[in-house]
Amino acid sequence: MSSTPEITAVRTAYAFPGARIHLGALVVDEQPDAATPVNLSVPMLNRHGLIAGATGTGKTRTLQIIAEQAAAAGASVFVADMKGDLSGIAVPAAGSEKLAARAAARGQEWVSRAPVTEFYSLGGQGQGVPIRTTVSDFGPVLLAKVLDLNETQESSLGLIFHYADTQGLALLDLKDLRSLIQFLTSEEGKGELKGIGGISSATAGVILRKLTAFEASGADVFFGEPAFDVQELLRSAEDGTGILSCLELPAVASRPALFSTFMMWMLAELYQDLPEVGDLDVPKLVFFFDEAHLLFQDASRAFLEQVVQTVRLIRSKGVGVFFITQTPKDIPADVLAQLGNRIQHALRAFTPQDAKALKATASTFPTSEHDLTEVIPALGTGEAIVTVLSEDGAPTPVAITAIRAPESSMEPAGEEAIATIVEASPLQERYGTPVDRESAFEILTARAEAEAERIAEEETRAAEDAERDPEQAPPGRRPTKSSRRTKDEGLLANPAVKSFLRSAGTVLGREITRSLFGTRRRR
Known part of the structure; x- marks a missing residue:
């Protein structure tokens, strides 16, 4: 494809000199330009992020490709599988000609692989090593x-x-x-x-x-013992890659407040336990907070202030937090201001309220030659507008991006595969049996x-x-x-x-x- 000042600017801005997470390729004339990759700097993962978009637009797959590569870079990763469709991240994907062509169009060197994964469950409800606390x-x-x-x-x-x-x-x-x-x-x-x-x-x-x-x-x-030690989430595999912790949550979908508050408990525990380390070449942990709007729903002012303070300060502990939700308006402004890496999938505007939310979303991105109020609704599944922080802390230009393909399976892993992983886990013996002292x-x-x-x-x-x-x-x-x-x-x-x-x-x-x-x- 021919180069333009916009393409050159994106190519330069996203060519980070250090470790990178490949998000996909710039869309030019409605086609991905493999020569213009859109990346996310690994050292800047601790500056937090937002993955937003309407249902069915590809948020989960974007989460998956970031989580895969963060683990491959050596960071521990925590994800919550709220809908039961993320467990395939533990299983290498099956290749196909269609998948190979899609990957090549995005400049992706696709290989079939999956991170070392631990499955957890809240209190043993469902499959996974039980997470309890007193x-x-x-x-x-x-x-x-x-x-x-x-x-x-x-x-x-x-x-x-x-x-x-x-x-x-x-x-x-x-x-x-x-x-x-x-x-x-x-x-x-x-x-x-x-x-x-x-x-x-x-x-x-x-x-x-x-x-x-x-x-x-x-x-x-x-609630009970043995109480889970959040340091378990920071382990590495034998090959030096980070272990991905997947919390299986479909059994608690009817209790969203409990789910979101337990996630906040984990983050608060990490905040108080970890030492100050500043910016690292590879963060210790990348924490993905799915269905993030549940955390802030009906929250008191004092609670929100504590969330803001935790998000603001935990980056210096080597932890990055990504919030996944439908629109940025689901996140309080003070929290949103802390999220330097932004990936916005399509939003639809069927009502005046939707149109207002779309306009507000577009206004949160850096100035672009594109009219984002028109671009965002027109994005296809697997496409997003992206802006991230460069290694000097400046936001990159807005890039309309065709998101790369996951290297792990996009299908659920299945009960038998999860059970095998859980039974082989050394943590099952430690936390599997409840104690009532x-x-x-x-x-x-x-x-x-x-x-x-x-x-x-x-x-x-x-x-x-x-x-x-x-x-x-x-x-x-x-x-x-x-x-x-x-x-x-x-x-x-x-x-x-x-x-x-x-x-x-x-x-x-x-x-x-x-x-x-x-x-x-x-x-």
Whole structure:
């Protein structure tokens, strides 16, 4: 094809000197120009990105080709398979003449290959190594988002977590949290939080009802032990390539808030665990956040501020985050401003609202000689407009791009293939079997039983004394309601219990601190 100033500018801007991810070829006169590749700089993956477009326009395949090449370059990769159509990334694709011709037209040296892949599932729902976390580790901020609590309810939940942290009560699963809330609102325990504000019975009731509904939806399996260590996501294969972690999520499609919040938990854990490394030649991890609009749906201002801060700062930890959604307007402006690499597939404008969204999308791209409000709706499947950050941090010119073909399968891997990979994983032995050790539920239950036994023994002794000599029975032995209340100011009134809690709280209180998202920090 003949060269023009535009073609020359694109060819120069996207010819990065370092490691590159090949996105495809510039479209010239409605045909891909193999001599003008459109690339993405590997070192700039930590400047984050956006892959947007209407359903069926090729977002998933664009995610796939970036993930494949990022892993091949040595970066660990995390992807979420929300719709069940990404598992084929673990299987080399079958070649064909049609595929070879398509690849050649885009300047792609196509080979059949797939990254080393681990499959995960949330709490063992579906196929994959189970990812679980404890309620304590998950923290009150993210849990409030999942339960859709208002500001008052969220602050009360924070008090409950604070009490558990300082008193050494491990909240491993949802029954632990439920039993603690019930204790703190009972006659025996309601005085425990008075010094720091307390919680009303009405607020506790709302939290308990939402917790019960949440548990009934099957979400209880996501909380427990063994808790997943997010450092597992940063492993490399024997050949030096990055391991691709694929979280299988079709079983939780009916609970989108839970899915999105768990993804945010993983990102928050990585943020607090990883050291500052600045810009690397190859990022440690590239994190693909599919169906990203779910994260921001009905989110509080405080939650959004924390998301923005995490996205802004996590790049210096060597982590890149790509958000995948339908339109850029699904992403808050402060988050969108952090996304330096932009790949926009087709958007359709069937309504005035669609037309407004299309115009807003076009306005977020650098100035172009093309009228993007006309180009974006006219893009075919597998085509996109692209602008990325150059290695000096400047945005590249807008390039209308024919996206390359994946080298792994575009068909789902199938249950048998996934099962084989999961069974061979060394992580299955580590995380496959749930553990239920002693925690808040067992501790509070045991204390309640011990207290009930003590009261029963006192009543029995009082009754025996009264039978022997009703007039001489010591007043302290008479089984009156008022005397029991005076003597029993709470489950924690027992000196031995108080001593235990004081020592446990002193030790654990020094160690349990919470991160930006309220997730638990470990020393």
